[in-house]
Amino acid sequence: MATERYNAREVEARWQKIWNDKDVFVTVNDDPRDKYYVLEMFPYPSGRIHMGHVRNYAMGDVVARFKRARGFNVLHPMGWDAFGMPAENAAMQNKVHPKDWTYENIATMRDQLKIMGLSLDWSREFATCDVGYYTQQQRLFLKFLEAGLVYRKNAKVNWDPVDMTVLANEQVIDGRGWRSGALVEQRELTQWFFKISDYSEDLLDAIETLDRWPDKVRLMQKNWIGRSEGLRVRFEFATPAPTGDKTLEIFTTRPDTLFGASFMGLSPDHPISVKLAEDNAELKAFIDECRRVGTSEEAIEKAEKKGINTGLRVKHPLDSSIELPVYVANFILMDYGTGAIFACPAHDQRDLDFARKYDLPVRPVVLPKGADAAAFSVDDEAFTDDGTIFNSDFLDGLSIADAKEAVKKKLEDMNVDGAPQAERQVNYRLRDWGISRQRYWGCPIPVIHCDDCGVVPEKDENLPVELPHDINFDKPGNPLDRHPTWRDTTCPKCGKPAKRETDTMDTFVDSSWYFARFTAPDCDQPTDPDAANGWLPVDQYIGGIEHAILHLLYSRFFTRAMQKVGALDLQEPFKGLFTQGMVTHETYRQGEGANGRWVSPAEIRIEEVDGNRHATLLDSGEEVTIGSIEKMSKSKKNTVDPTDIIDTYGADTARWFMLSDSPPERDVIWTEDGVQGAWRFVQRVWRLIGEITDKSELRGGSAPETDGKALDLRRASHKTLAAVSSDLEGLGFNRAVARIYEFVNAISKAVNDGIEDDAHEYAVREAANFLVQMIAPMMPHLAEECWSALGHDNIISEAKWPSVDEALLVEDSITYPIQINGKRRGELEIAKDASKEEVEAATLALDFVRKALEGAQPKKLIVVPQRIVNVVV
RNA sequence: GCGGGCGUGGUGGAACUGGUAGACACAAGGGACUUAAAAUCCCUCGGCCCUAGGCUGUACGGGUUCGAGUCCCGUCGCCCGCACCA
Numbered sequence: 001m002a003t004e005r006y007n008a009r010e011v012e013a014r015w016q017k018i019w020n021d022k023d024v025f026v027t028v029n030d031d032p033r034d035k036y037y038v039l040e041m042f043p044y045p046s047g048r049i050h051m052g053h054v055r056n057y058a059m060g061d062v063v064a065r066f067k068r069a070r071g072f073n074v075l076h077p078m079g080w081d082a083f084g085m086p087a088e089n090a091a092m093q094n095k096v097h098p099k100d101w102t103y104e105n106i107a108t109m110r111d112q113l114k115i116m117g118l119s120l121d122w123s124r125e126f127a128t129c130d131v132g133y134y135t136q137q138q139r140l141f142l143k144f145l146e147a148g149l150v151y152r153k154n155a156k157v158n159w160d161p162v163d164m165t166v167l168a169n170e171q172v173i174d175g176r177g178w179r180s181g182a183l184v185e186q187r188e189l190t191q192w193f194f195k196i197s198d199y200s201e202d203l204l205d206a207i208e209t210l211d212r213w214p215d216k217v218r219l220m221q222k223n224w225i226g227r228s229e230g231l232r233v234r235f236e237f238a239t240p241a242p243t244g245d246k247t248l249e250i251f252t253t254r255p256d257t258l259f260g261a262s263f264m265g266l267s268p269d270h271p272i273s274v275k276l277a278e279d280n281a282e283l284k285a286f287i288d289e290c291r292r293v294g295t296s297e298e299a300i301e302k303a304e305k306k307g308i309n310t311g312l313r314v315k316h317p318l319d320s321s322i323e324l325p326v327y328v329a330n331f332i333l334m335d336y337g338t339g340a341i342f343a344c345p346a347h348d349q350r351d352l353d354f355a356r357k358y359d360l361p362v363r364p365v366v367l368p369k370g371a372d373a374a375a376f377s378v379d380d381e382a383f384t385d386d387g388t389i390f391n392s393d394f395l396d397g398l399s400i401a402d403a404k405e406a407v408k409k410k411l412e413d414m415n416v417d418g419a420p421q422a423e424r425q426v427n428y429r430l431r432d433w434g435i436s437r438q439r440y441w442g443c444p445i446p447v448i449h450c451d452d453c454g455v456v457p458e459k460d461e462n463l464p465v466e467l468p469h470d471i472n473f474d475k476p477g478n479p480l481d482r483h484p485t486w487r488d489t490t491c492p493k494c495g496k497p498a499k500r501e502t503d504t505m506d507t508f509v510d511s512s513w514y515f516a517r518f519t520a521p522d523c524d525q526p527t528d529p530d531a532a533n534g535w536l537p538v539d540q541y542i543g544g545i546e547h548a549i550l551h552l553l554y555s556r557f558f559t560r561a562m563q564k565v566g567a568l569d570l571q572e573p574f575k576g577l578f579t580q581g582m583v584t585h586e587t588y589r590q591g592e593g594a595n596g597r598w599v600s601p602a603e604i605r606i607e608e609v610d611g612n613r614h615a616t617l618l619d620s621g622e623e624v625t626i627g628s629i630e631k632m633s634k635s636k637k638n639t640v641d642p643t644d645i646i647d648t649y650g651a652d653t654a655r656w657f658m659l660s661d662s663p664p665e666r667d668v669i670w671t672e673d674g675v676q677g678a679w680r681f682v683q684r685v686w687r688l689i690g691e692i693t694d695k696s697e698l699r700g701g702s703a704p705e706t707d708g709k710a711l712d713l714r715r716a717s718h719k720t721l722a723a724v725s726s727d728l729e730g731l732g733f734n735r736a737v738a739r740i741y742e743f744v745n746a747i748s749k750a751v752n753d754g755i756e757d758d759a760h761e762y763a764v765r766e767a768a769n770f771l772v773q774m775i776a777p778m779m780p781h782l783a784e785e786c787w788s789a790l791g792h793d794n795i796i797s798e799a800k801w802p803s804v805d806e807a808l809l810v811e812d813s814i815t816y817p818i819q820i821n822g823k824r825r826g827e828l829e830i831a832k833d834a835s836k837e838e839v840e841a842a843t844l845a846l847d848f849v850r851k852a853l854e855g856a857q858p859k860k861l862i863v864v865p866q867r868i869v870n871v872v873v
Numbered sequence: 874g875c876g877g878g879c880g881u882g883g884u885g886g887a888a889c890u891g892g893u894a895g896a897c898a899c900a901a902g903g904g905a906c907u908u909a910a911a912a913u914c915c916c917u918c919g920g921c922c923c924u925a926g927g928c929u930g931u932a933c934g935g936g937u938u939c940g941a942g943u944c945c946c947g948u949c950g951c952c953c954g955c956a957c958c959a
Contacts (some may be wrong), residue, residue, distance in 0.1 A: 738897040817893040
């Protein structure tokens with residue numbers, strides 16, 4: 001074979017055809033081997049694959065191919081998260097039907113994925129907008145409805161009064177609609193909800209069992225669910241409330257600070273606020289202003305703390321001589337607790353900001369450890385750490401925890417307006433999941449509104465409720481609403497004319513069970529429970545950290561809900577989770593400030609002059625500014641098209657580069673130099689394998705002798721194999737790559753120095769085989785080509801992972817670094833099984849140690865077995 | 874604003890549970906081969922000091938420890954999420 005250059009384009013296409021023709025990656029459900037389910041978060045078909053996809057799918061493919069080689073029956077499917085807003089935006093902008101736009105994108109992206117050479121079972125592919133998929137989703141919805149997991153209630157949406165349409169949070173920019181620029185209002189609509197709150201406690205507790213999830217994701221989910229133990233306290237009104245209520249009910253997690261109470265706060269949406277606003281113009285204006293901030297928690301929290309004094313007053317439950325004013329405040333959420341709070345400014349930053357603005361009292365009641373009670377005051381920073389209660393009557397001197405308990409006990413036993421003054425309550429931050437979307441391109445909610453029977457589920461035999469194709473986006477709003485006939489149907493209950501629900505489902509619903517559907521993609525029910533229970537949970541799920549909370553939490557809820565309706569029998573969908581980092585790239589900009597424009601990497605050339613990098617435009621030679629490194633995005637034009645890279649260098653090179661260097665959980669910077677380095681490595685491996693086959697074909701080496709150079713190389717082979725195996729097991733792709741580089745250096749040296757004898761030749765052949773097998777999960781095409789060149793008659797995609805000879809890993813001596821006072825001053829080589837005493841004696845006998853000691857005894861001699869020795873003088 | 878994370882040479886990074894900081898790679902510089910270029914191979918490569926060698930160094934400032942990139946406190950910078958983007 002000699003040294004012709006490796007032609008990636010020709011080789012990759014050839015092997016992809018072979019895999020395809022042989023159905024190598026088609027998985028059958030009844031295979032007797034142990035199962036392993038690898039899944040990467042499926043892509044939204046935005047138009048073209050981007051580098052983030054390449055990274056994500058390259059990682060998943062390594063796991064899939066590695067586990068396959070290790071003897072597992074691997075399920076590795078792919079599909080499309082295909083409903084969503086971009087298709088509607090495209091329809092509005094380019095007059096293209098969302099369905100056509102979506103399926104064209106899918107076709108393009110499927111081709112792009114195929115040239116990556118992924119070991120996917122394409123026979124299981126589906127898109128969430130396939131009628132076959134959303135039919136089953138409607139069926140699941142009806143089962144959830146029957147099981148009491150679905151209900152309707154009023155909820156707020158962002159309303160664009162000019163476009164007459166509901167806006168997503170991302171479409172609201174500084175309180176205005178992104179297209180119309182109109183001030184956004186809030187509107188209440190009756191919407192569909194999933195009762196995820198039924199599972200708050202379970203979803204929280206079960207996080208403990210997810211030991212193969214990143215700690216940060218588990219922590220984020222815990223905080224998101226937000227369990228808090230607190231107290232529901234009823235404050236008696238000192239002035240009559242407009243609603244006729246005798247008491248104002250609040251929720252607090254800090255009853256210990258009750259003596260620091262300065263005012264009461266109501267959400268702008270609280271019934272009392274709304275009632276008062278009826279004949280208070282100032283308050284009404286304020287509430288309207290709050291409603292223009294938007295519905296997102298972020299917007300509400302970031303807004304300046306503001307409020308209006310209602311003139312109402314309540315009595316302090318522990319000291320009736322104190323009356324507290326009641327404010328309507330913009331930072332209080334109606335969805336959390338009771339929509340009302342008591343404010344203790346000294347120990348809550350939001351309350352403090354508010355109190356300072358309106359000149360309300362700030363009375364500290366928690367004293368920091370060691371502080372002087374007489375001198376302690378709170379200025380602009382609330383004190384939220386631990387301390388001792390003071391200024392608080394019977395609570396003085398107690399710890400926070402004890403004071404909480406004391407207040408709870410006391411208030412529980414008190415009565416106001418014929419009921420206990422307070423009750424203990426466990427509160428969750430997690431809210432029910434609103435799934436209604438007033439949009440066309442989503443799964444229709446299969447219910448019918450009948451004037452006589454009310455809301456009626458569609459009959460199972462009438463499914464699917466199919467999206468009509470004859471719609472247009474000439475006008476804003478939901479095309480389903482104004483379709484001339486689609487809404488018209490008959491009531492499944494009474495048979496009279498009735499109207500269909502026009503809301504479609506949140507696309508998070510689509511992605512909350514696709515992993516289960518892959519186990520039986522053609523089943524005429526949502527799942528085949530046997531298949532689902534056999535394959536699930538997903539053993540390794542890989543995707544972006546941006547999904548750490550919502551998608552993963554919804555999928556966990558869905559799995560429980562599906563268990564409840566008998567679709568499958570497990571709670572947790574994802575056993576192992578891995579969140580990979582983003583792909584970033586330098587940015588380039590021509591011109592300054594507002595007149596500047598972003599320039600794509602393909603348009604420029606980089607040169608180095610006197611150690612400084614300069615970028616110039618390819619066509620005009622004009623200088624371009626090199627900017628910061630940012631996440632690849634269309635808006636900054638710092639994207640690199642994977643197809644271009646694969647055309648130039650091949651899929652293996654692109655995959656290898658995505659896996660080398662950067663740890664997979666961290667961001668990776670795409671650089672041209674890096675790709676070229678990867679490409680050179682591809683060539684290097686090919687050349688090395690060529691040399692080995694040339695040099696060793698004359699000999700018949702088959703004697704695994706174990707001494708000299710042959711032994712050294714075999715040790716390196718088995719050590720590398722052991723290390724790479726465990727790196728791949730733990731998704732340490734970059735570490736595996738570094739070890740493979742080292743290994744290639746070692747093999748090259750052995751080959752260049754000349755193959756000495758049969759034993760050495762055996763070792764070189766073994767090393768070559770190991771090398772090819774170790775790169776196979778990452779660069780499968782190159783590996784197949786090398787494997788074939790090495791004379792194997794099977795394909796490497798079906799070859800078994802080699803096994804490590806443990807005997808070759810054992811070392812008989814060890815080199816200890818010797819520290820003097822914590823600084824390394826030399827080394828000690830000694831038998832690996834030397835006792836602590838022997839190591840100590842040998843250390844003290846070393847020249848530089850004796851010199852440092854100057855005849856004295858060491859103050860301390862620390863020997864960490866197999867690690868290090870530290871002499872303290 | 875709240876929650877979560879990250880920060881190591883010119884660059885990407887390595888360093889298992891607190892134990893030799895900079896493995897491996899990229900870039901750069903020097904050399905070999907070549908008519909020349911590409912490719913390939915060899916050498917150097919955190920900073921400072923005069924070498925042997927030493928000092929210093931993991932965003933910044935403190936602390937715990939025989940020993941800190943790793944643990945703790947504070948500061949700065951960047952990134953992700955915040956429930957209708959996917």
